[in-house]
Amino acid sequence: MDHAVSDLDLDLPAGAKYVRNFLSPAEEARLTALLDQRAWSTELKRRVQHFGYRYDYRARTVLPNAFLGPLPSWLSVLGARLVGQGHFTEVPDQVIVNEYEPAQGISAHVDCIPCFEDTIASLSLLSPCEMLFRNQQSGERKSAILEPCSVLVLKGAARYDWTHEIPARKFDIVDGTKIARRRRVSLTFRKVIENRPTG
Numbered sequence: 160m161d162h163a164v165s166d167l168d169l170d171l172p173a174g175a176k177y178v179r180n181f182l183s184p185a186e187e188a189r190l191t192a193l194l195d196q197r198a199w200s201t202e203l204k205r206r207v208q209h210f211g212y213r214y215d216y217r218a219r220t221v222l223p224n225a226f227l228g229p230l231p232s233w234l235s236v237l238g239a240r241l242v243g244q245g246h247f248t249e250v251p252d253q254v255i256v257n258e259y260e261p262a263q264g265i266s267a268h269v270d271c272i273p274c275f276e277d278t279i280a281s282l283s284l285l286s287p288c289e290m291l292f293r294n295q296q297s298g299e300r301k302s303a304i305l306e307p308c309s310v311l312v313l314k315g316a317a318r319y320d321w322t323h324e325i326p327a328r329k330f331d332i333v334d335g336t337k338i339a340r341r342r343r344v345s346l347t348f349r350k351v352i353e354n355r356p357t358g
Protein backbone atom coordinates (compact mmCIF):
# COMPACT_ATOMS: atom_id res chain seq x y z
CA MET A 160 0.00 0.00 0.00
CA ASP A 161 1.73 3.09 -1.26
CA HIS A 162 -0.05 5.54 0.99
CA ALA A 163 -0.14 3.40 4.12
CA VAL A 164 2.38 5.58 5.95
CA SER A 165 1.25 9.16 6.52
CA ASP A 166 3.71 12.06 6.56
CA LEU A 167 3.07 12.31 10.30
CA ASP A 168 4.85 8.97 10.72
CA LEU A 169 7.92 10.30 8.93
CA ASP A 170 10.76 11.63 11.02
CA LEU A 171 11.38 14.82 9.03
CA PRO A 172 12.54 18.27 10.19
CA ALA A 173 9.98 21.11 10.15
CA GLY A 174 9.84 22.58 6.65
CA ALA A 175 10.47 19.24 4.91
CA LYS A 176 7.79 17.51 2.87
CA TYR A 177 7.87 14.01 1.39
CA VAL A 178 5.84 13.38 -1.79
CA ARG A 179 5.33 9.77 -2.87
CA ASN A 180 4.72 8.74 -6.49
CA PHE A 181 5.70 12.06 -8.01
CA LEU A 182 6.70 10.03 -11.08
CA SER A 183 5.15 6.89 -12.53
CA PRO A 184 7.50 3.90 -12.97
CA ALA A 185 7.33 4.47 -16.78
CA GLU A 186 8.44 8.11 -16.32
CA GLU A 187 11.22 6.94 -14.01
CA ALA A 188 12.51 4.53 -16.68
CA ARG A 189 12.31 7.17 -19.41
CA LEU A 190 14.10 9.80 -17.32
CA THR A 191 16.86 7.34 -16.38
CA ALA A 192 17.33 6.43 -20.07
CA LEU A 193 17.53 10.12 -21.07
CA LEU A 194 20.13 10.81 -18.39
CA ASP A 195 22.19 7.77 -19.36
CA GLN A 196 22.32 9.00 -22.97
CA ARG A 197 24.22 12.07 -21.75
CA ALA A 198 27.77 12.50 -20.54
CA TRP A 199 28.29 12.06 -16.81
CA SER A 200 30.93 14.23 -15.13
CA THR A 201 33.51 12.33 -13.08
CA GLU A 202 34.88 15.38 -11.24
CA LEU A 203 33.58 13.95 -7.92
CA LYS A 204 33.66 10.39 -6.53
CA ARG A 205 29.99 10.07 -7.50
CA ARG A 206 29.04 10.93 -11.08
CA VAL A 207 27.01 14.11 -11.68
CA GLN A 208 25.29 16.10 -14.42
CA HIS A 209 24.45 19.81 -14.21
CA PHE A 210 21.61 21.57 -16.05
CA GLY A 211 20.69 25.27 -16.22
CA TYR A 212 23.68 26.54 -14.24
CA ARG A 213 26.92 24.74 -13.43
CA TYR A 214 27.67 24.55 -9.71
CA ASP A 215 31.39 24.99 -8.97
CA TYR A 216 32.35 22.49 -6.25
CA ARG A 217 35.74 24.08 -5.60
CA ALA A 218 34.41 27.65 -5.24
CA ARG A 219 31.22 26.21 -3.62
CA THR A 220 29.08 28.60 -5.59
CA VAL A 221 27.36 29.32 -8.88
CA LEU A 222 29.92 31.56 -10.62
CA PRO A 223 28.74 34.47 -12.82
CA ASN A 224 29.61 32.62 -16.06
CA ALA A 225 27.86 29.42 -15.02
CA PHE A 226 24.73 29.65 -17.17
CA LEU A 227 24.46 26.54 -19.37
CA GLY A 228 21.14 27.37 -21.04
CA PRO A 229 17.49 26.76 -20.22
CA LEU A 230 16.51 23.36 -18.81
CA PRO A 231 15.66 20.80 -21.50
CA SER A 232 11.91 20.31 -21.90
CA TRP A 233 11.95 16.89 -20.21
CA LEU A 234 13.28 18.58 -17.04
CA SER A 235 11.23 21.79 -17.28
CA VAL A 236 8.00 19.73 -17.35
CA LEU A 237 9.02 18.28 -14.00
CA GLY A 238 9.84 21.80 -12.74
CA ALA A 239 6.37 22.89 -13.87
CA ARG A 240 4.84 19.89 -12.05
CA LEU A 241 6.64 20.96 -8.85
CA VAL A 242 5.16 24.47 -9.29
CA GLY A 243 1.72 22.99 -10.11
CA GLN A 244 1.76 20.95 -6.91
CA GLY A 245 2.58 24.11 -4.93
CA HIS A 246 6.13 23.17 -3.92
CA PHE A 247 7.82 26.08 -5.78
CA THR A 248 6.46 29.58 -6.42
CA GLU A 249 9.03 30.26 -9.17
CA VAL A 250 9.99 27.74 -11.84
CA PRO A 251 13.25 26.00 -10.88
CA ASP A 252 16.08 26.75 -13.34
CA GLN A 253 18.91 24.57 -12.06
CA VAL A 254 19.15 20.79 -11.68
CA ILE A 255 22.02 18.68 -10.35
CA VAL A 256 21.79 14.97 -11.05
CA ASN A 257 23.73 12.76 -8.65
CA GLU A 258 24.45 9.07 -9.15
CA TYR A 259 25.14 6.92 -6.10
CA GLU A 260 26.46 3.41 -6.49
CA PRO A 261 26.11 1.24 -3.35
CA ALA A 262 28.52 2.58 -0.68
CA GLN A 263 28.51 6.08 -2.20
CA GLY A 264 26.85 8.98 -0.38
CA ILE A 265 26.91 12.73 0.09
CA SER A 266 28.41 14.30 3.20
CA ALA A 267 26.46 16.55 5.59
CA HIS A 268 25.78 19.96 4.07
CA VAL A 269 23.36 22.85 3.68
CA ASP A 270 22.79 23.74 0.02
CA CYS A 271 24.55 27.01 -0.91
CA ILE A 272 22.53 29.79 0.79
CA PRO A 273 23.64 32.77 -1.37
CA CYS A 274 23.26 30.68 -4.59
CA PHE A 275 19.78 29.19 -4.31
CA GLU A 276 16.30 30.34 -3.28
CA ASP A 277 14.45 28.86 -0.28
CA THR A 278 13.08 25.69 -1.92
CA ILE A 279 15.17 22.62 -2.74
CA ALA A 280 13.48 19.50 -4.16
CA SER A 281 15.17 16.12 -4.67
CA LEU A 282 13.57 13.52 -6.90
CA SER A 283 14.76 9.94 -6.33
CA LEU A 284 15.15 7.26 -9.00
CA LEU A 285 15.90 3.51 -8.89
CA SER A 286 16.91 2.67 -5.30
CA PRO A 287 15.70 3.60 -1.84
CA CYS A 288 18.25 5.08 0.55
CA GLU A 289 18.29 6.74 3.94
CA MET A 290 18.76 10.50 4.24
CA LEU A 291 19.96 11.80 7.60
CA PHE A 292 19.26 15.28 9.00
CA ARG A 293 21.18 16.99 11.82
CA ASN A 294 20.08 20.17 13.56
CA GLN A 295 23.05 22.53 13.49
CA GLN A 296 22.18 24.09 16.89
CA SER A 297 21.02 21.16 19.00
CA GLY A 298 22.65 18.23 17.19
CA GLU A 299 19.23 16.48 17.06
CA ARG A 300 19.05 13.82 14.32
CA LYS A 301 16.19 12.71 12.12
CA SER A 302 16.09 10.43 9.11
CA ALA A 303 13.86 9.24 6.31
CA ILE A 304 13.97 6.55 3.65
CA LEU A 305 13.70 8.18 0.22
CA GLU A 306 11.89 5.83 -2.15
CA PRO A 307 12.19 5.75 -5.95
CA CYS A 308 9.78 8.17 -7.70
CA SER A 309 9.38 10.26 -4.52
CA VAL A 310 10.31 13.90 -4.02
CA LEU A 311 11.72 15.41 -0.84
CA VAL A 312 11.10 19.16 -0.56
CA LEU A 313 13.23 21.19 1.87
CA LYS A 314 12.24 24.73 2.86
CA GLY A 315 12.62 26.99 5.90
CA ALA A 316 14.17 25.24 8.91
CA ALA A 317 14.76 22.02 6.95
CA ARG A 318 16.63 24.04 4.32
CA TYR A 319 18.64 26.35 6.60
CA ASP A 320 18.86 24.95 10.16
CA TRP A 321 19.46 21.26 9.43
CA THR A 322 22.19 19.63 7.39
CA HIS A 323 21.25 16.69 5.17
CA GLU A 324 23.43 13.79 4.06
CA ILE A 325 23.31 10.30 2.60
CA PRO A 326 25.53 7.94 4.58
CA ALA A 327 27.94 6.06 2.31
CA ARG A 328 26.70 2.50 2.93
CA LYS A 329 25.91 -0.70 1.06
CA PHE A 330 22.73 -1.39 3.09
CA ASP A 331 20.00 0.57 4.84
CA ILE A 332 17.72 -0.70 7.60
CA VAL A 333 14.12 -0.26 6.45
CA ASP A 334 11.42 -1.25 9.00
CA GLY A 335 13.97 -3.46 10.75
CA THR A 336 15.05 -5.21 7.54
CA LYS A 337 18.47 -4.87 5.94
CA ILE A 338 17.96 -3.69 2.35
CA ALA A 339 20.86 -3.69 -0.12
CA ARG A 340 21.29 -0.41 -1.95
CA ARG A 341 21.27 -0.47 -5.72
CA ARG A 342 22.31 2.30 -8.06
CA ARG A 343 20.38 5.44 -7.12
CA VAL A 344 20.04 8.58 -9.24
CA SER A 345 18.61 11.80 -7.83
CA LEU A 346 17.66 15.08 -9.48
CA THR A 347 17.77 18.16 -7.26
CA PHE A 348 15.74 21.14 -8.50
CA ARG A 349 16.62 24.67 -7.39
CA LYS A 350 16.04 28.29 -8.38
CA VAL A 351 19.25 30.31 -8.68
CA ILE A 352 19.16 33.69 -6.88
CA GLU A 353 19.44 36.55 -9.39
CA ASN A 354 22.03 39.23 -8.63
CA ARG A 355 23.77 36.91 -6.21
CA PRO A 356 27.11 37.94 -4.74
CA THR A 357 29.94 37.11 -7.11
CA GLY A 358 32.49 36.52 -4.32
Ligand SMILES: O=C(O)CCC(=O)C(=O)O
Pocket residue numbers: 255257265270281282323325345347
Ligand atom coordinates in the same frame (compact mmCIF):
# COMPACT_ATOMS: atom_id res chain seq x y z
O1 LIG B 1 20.67 12.79 -3.60
C1 LIG B 1 19.90 13.49 -2.95
O2 LIG B 1 18.73 13.18 -2.75
C2 LIG B 1 20.39 14.76 -2.31
C3 LIG B 1 21.37 15.53 -3.12
C4 LIG B 1 21.79 16.78 -2.42
O3 LIG B 1 21.67 16.93 -1.24
C5 LIG B 1 22.38 17.88 -3.19
O4 LIG B 1 22.61 17.73 -4.41
O5 LIG B 1 22.61 18.94 -2.61
Ligand SMILES: [Fe+2]
Pocket residue numbers: 268269270323
Ligand atom coordinates in the same frame (compact mmCIF):
# COMPACT_ATOMS: atom_id res chain seq x y z
FE1 LIG C 1 21.80 19.01 -0.69
